[in-house]
Amino acid sequence: MTKLLIIATSLFLQIQMTTNTGTLEVSKNITEKFWVNGVCDMCQTRIQKAALSVKGVKMANWDIESKILTVIFNPEKCTLNDIKSKIAAVGHDNDTFKAPDDVYDQLHFCCKYERI
Amino acid sequence: MSKFLIWGMLVFPYFLWGQTTLQGKISVLEGNEKVPIQWVDVRWMDTKIYTQTDVNGAFEIKYSSDHNALIISHLGYKTDTIQISKITNIDHTLTLNNTLNEVTLVQKKKDFYVSHAGVNLSEVLNKGELLKAACCNLSESFETNPSIDVTFTDAVTGIKQIQMLGLSSPYLQFNQENIPGIRGANQLYGFGFIPGTWVESIQISKGAGSVLNGYESISGQVNFELKKPETSDGAFLNLYASQNGRMEVNADYSHLIGKHLSTGIFIHGNSLQIKNDHNEDGFLDTPIGQQINVMNRWNYDDTHHNWHTSLILRYLKDERQAGQMDFNPDQHALTSIYWGSETDIEKMDTYFKIGKVFPDLPYKSMGFQANYSYHNQDSYYGLNTYKIKQNSLYFNYIYQSILTNTNHKFKTGLSFTRDLYKEYLNTTDYSRTDQSIGGFFEYNYDNGGKLSINAGLRGDHxxxxxxxxxxxxxxxxxxxxxxTLRASIGRGLRTANIWVENPQIFITNRSVDILNSGDGSYGLKPEIAWNTGINLLQTYRLGDRNGSITTEYYFTRFMNQVVVDFENARKVSIYNLDGKSVAHSFQVSLNQEIAKGLEMRIAFKNTFQKTDYLSGYLQKPLQAQQRYFVNLAYKTTLTEKNAQWHFDATLNHVGKMRIPDTSMNPSNFQLPTFSNGYFLMNAQINRNFSKNFSTYIGGENLLNTTQHHPILAHNSPFSSYFDGSMIYAPIDGSMIYIGLRYNITNSSR
Known part of the structure; x- marks a missing residue:
């Protein structure tokens, strides 16, 4: 029984260690936050989908209330501007790029955010 | 003068320039202490101007008089908007999302719901739903749910059996906070060992289920969450008494110790000392006895490093006496003067969980679960003694991350289970060790769109x-x-515990035959089954009322099954399936809000299980093929003082059941081929006087439906015709109960 416990704990610690070395790779994962204009759940899905469609983006989370998008991506595979331009291309203004007017005009009526 | 004006015009903007940043500090409360917090988003409303707090919680943001509202947001905390009319130093404290919204959340949260999200069709029963019945223990929590049927195993022991999709509880996996909880020697008694007031919520998912919790589930998984000390801070008292003399006390106290640590102690006691025999068959309708059940749990949450640890320690002692009214254990135990039975169970459990989410990579997490359980049952039924002792050890490690991005998630890990059984029926030793080790991988695809997939595979030895x-x-x-359309397919495997799962065998004087003796537990092969299912959820709005319709069909096919055959009135035969065994289950349920506060649930269920017995391909005995269910729940509007009335009523129609062949018996001990269908009704009224105090009164089996003389040959319990296993209706008649609940919340939070 004690032997088993030892095996289990060492296994756990070992995996813990490997995952710790995993976090050393964090340099391959940058977290960035920026402002993206939008209003509703549908905007959220569209923005996150657009961000995730960029190769190298691992996570995208847009908060409706603060309008802040948090992205985690691999800088070797894409740049922050790749993500921002992709989001603008699907109709959402952000702090660097403005969405093309025709794309904005075609957004669902509930998604028509106020442009600044 | 003009010179001064020009000078002033030149300098003034610079003067302003020097003032154009707004500074401040953001903190969060940990216990009663304010702690600065990093990475908080600070943004001027309707602008792109945005910054984040540093390690000290401090921020600096460009100011202009055009901006007048600052939005402060952070994951897990309530987003705040601060009106700014002039430059001041901001000192703001964020509040956790749940604590602030507690009151409103409770009202919005539905008591019962099915969701479009998630790959599995799962029904969620929240506190509100669980309060609809007295819910003395887990098995009674399902009274207001049509998906699960609760029946007695026999006329004597009072043991309840839970069924879903037409399959009884061993095929349904019960997890306590995602750790397999009610299994092995605890399989049937276990439902009576989880007091209702300890349960916070129950999630029922039908069909194959996840591979994370092992290979044992066949018809589905039920997970129950127990009360958490960090959210139930304070003291709670519940008293209950029923017409037949059952008394219950539940008392618990939870406390926050410092910033991260919380603990709770939960005590349950029940007792029934009055012997009842309403059907006048000389046997107790319900066993007498008492239970003491104590749980102590500790939670440690390190929000900075995202560690979460939970430890549960439990001790239980349960003593039951059943059998004839005049049976006195001191004089008559194991004699043929009076038929009697005593069951003493002692149980100890330890559950440990540790989990970590990587703060900078929120999609990555790992968890480790461990459980050690000791179960010791010492019992006799008439002239048979039965003892089982189980020592059980369980480990499970889960690692979760993503493939390319969060649309593709995976979970992988390793599991280990060891069950050491010491089991004796009279002088026969059935002791054995079951040990399994395995690994699993589960892939999940969900892009927030129409399609999601969950594919799991595990390999075990x-x-x-x-x-x-x-x-x-x-x-x-x-x-x-x-x-939403959902479909599932999956395989399950389990080792049967023939005596624990079929206590009705002991309530007969039939001879018992275990056929196919060979390797494995009891010389029987493990049970293997495939389960497939499809279901459709449609939600709608009728006027301004919400409603939903769920239609589902599940099919289970056994590759091997341990068949317990009561088809010969002199004998119980237990053997490996030779041929076919299938279970079909079709259910339609409708949930509809009728008026403000009034909800209705209607369901129709058709379950059909057919097995190749020695005597032929027959429908499973003592199981209703059809069940109709109606539940009405009405809540009055909550007054300012949090006073409220709750009314709840459930009406069931249980269809006819096939009764095993009794034609070998003398005519007075013969039963018809089919039982008649019957109605069952339960109702409860609950009165909340304030947030802290409520009382309730309720009734079970209000139509007084019973099975008259449920025991064959009850006057001669030592004759070969004695049989208490043929149960198709309640043994107890109508029963009224009352109770109260009182809680004091710690004001420090």
Whole structure:
């Protein structure tokens, strides 16, 4: 029984260690936050989908209330501007790029955010 | 003068320039202490101007008089908007999302719901739903739910059995906070060992289920969450008494110790000392006895490093006496003067969980679960003694991350289970060890769109069976916004515990035959089954009322089954399935809000299980094929003082059941081929006087439906015709109960 416990704990610690070395790779994962204009759940899905469609983006989370998008991506595979331009291309203004007017005009009526 | 004006015009903007940043500090409360917090988003409303707090919680943001509202947001905390009319130093404290919204959340949260999200069709029963019945223990929590049937195993022991999709509880996996909880020697008694007031919520998912919790589930998984000390801070008292003399006390106290640590102690006691025999068959309707059940749990949450640890320690002692009214254990135990039975169970459990989410990579997490359980049952039934002792050890490690991005998630890990059984029926030793070790991988696809997939595979090595794989697949397709189609297929395997799962064998004087004796537990092969299912959820709005319709069909096919055959009135035969065994289950349920506060649930269920017995391909005995269910729940509007009335009523129609062949018996001990259908009704009224105090009164089996003389040959319990296993209706008649609940919340939070 004690032997088993030892095996289990060492296994756990070992995996813990490997995952710790995993976090050393964090340099391959940058977290960035920026402002993206939008209003509703549908905007959220569209923005996150657009961000995730960029190769190298691992996570995208847009908060409706603060309008802040948090992205985690691999800088070797894409740049922050790749993500921002992709989001603008699907109709959402952000702090660097403005969405093309025709794309904005075609957004669902509930998604028509106020442009600044 | 003009010179001064020019000078002033030149300098003034610079003067302003020097003032154009706004500074401040953001903190959060940990216990009663304010702690600065990093990475908080600070943004001027309707602008792109945005910054984040540093390690000290400090921020600096460009100021202009055009901006007048600052939005402060952080994941897990309530987003605040601060009106700014002039430059001041901001000192703001964020509040946790749940604590602030507690009151409103409780009202919004539905008591019962099914969701379009998630790959599995799962029904969630929240506190509100659980309060609809007295819910003395877990088995009674399902009274207001049509998916689960609760029946008695026999006329004497008072043991309840839970069924879903037409399959009884051993085929349904019960997890306590995602750790397999009610299994092995605890399989049936275990439902009576989880007091209702300890349960916070129950999630029922039908069909194959996830591979994370092992290979044992066949018809579905039920997970119950116990009260958490960090959210139930304070003291709670519940008293209950029923017409037949059952008394219950539940008392618990939870406390926060410092910033991260919380603990709770939960005590349950029940007792029934009055002997009742309403059907005048000389046998107790309900066993007498008492239970003491104590749980102590500790939670440690390190929000900075995202560690979460939970430890549960439990001790239980349960003593029951059943049998004839005049039976006195001191004089008559194991004699043929009076038929009697005593069951003493002692149980100890330790559950440990540790989990970590990587703060900078929120999609990555790992968890480790461990459980040690000791169960010791000492019992006799008439002239048979039965003892079982189980020592059980369980480890499970889960690692979760992503493939390319968060649309593709995976979970993988390793599990270990060891069950050491010491089991004796009279002088026969059935002791054995079941040990399994395995690994699993589960892939999940969900892009927030119409389609999601969950595909799992595990490989395990079981000492009595060897290596085997357990594949499981779930699909979800949201056809329209309010229409979701789900399908699942999966395999399950389990080792039967024939005596624990079939206590009704002991309530007969039939001879018992275990056929096919060979390797494995009791010389029987493990049970293997495939389960497939499809269901459609449609939600709608009728006027301004919400409603939903769920239609589902599940099919289970056994590759091997341990068949317990009561078809010969002199004998119980237990053997490996030779031929076919299937279970079909079709259910339609409708949930509809009728008026403000009034909800209705209607369901129709058709379950059909057919097995190749020695005497032929027959429908499973003592199981109703059809069940109709109606539940009405009405809540008055909550007054300012949090006073409220709750009314709840459930009406069931249980269809006819096939009764095993009794034609070998003398005519006075023969039963018809089919039982008649009957109605069952339960109702409860609950009165909340304030947030802290409520009382309730309720009734079970209000139509007084009973099975008259449920025991064959009850006057001669030592004759070969004695049989208390033929149960198709309640033994107890109508029963009224009352109770109260009182809680004091610690004001420090």
């Amino acid at each position: 079981l000492n009595t069976w060897g290596f085997f794989v357990t594949p499981r697949l779930h699909l979800r397709y949201q056809i329209y916004e309010k229409t």
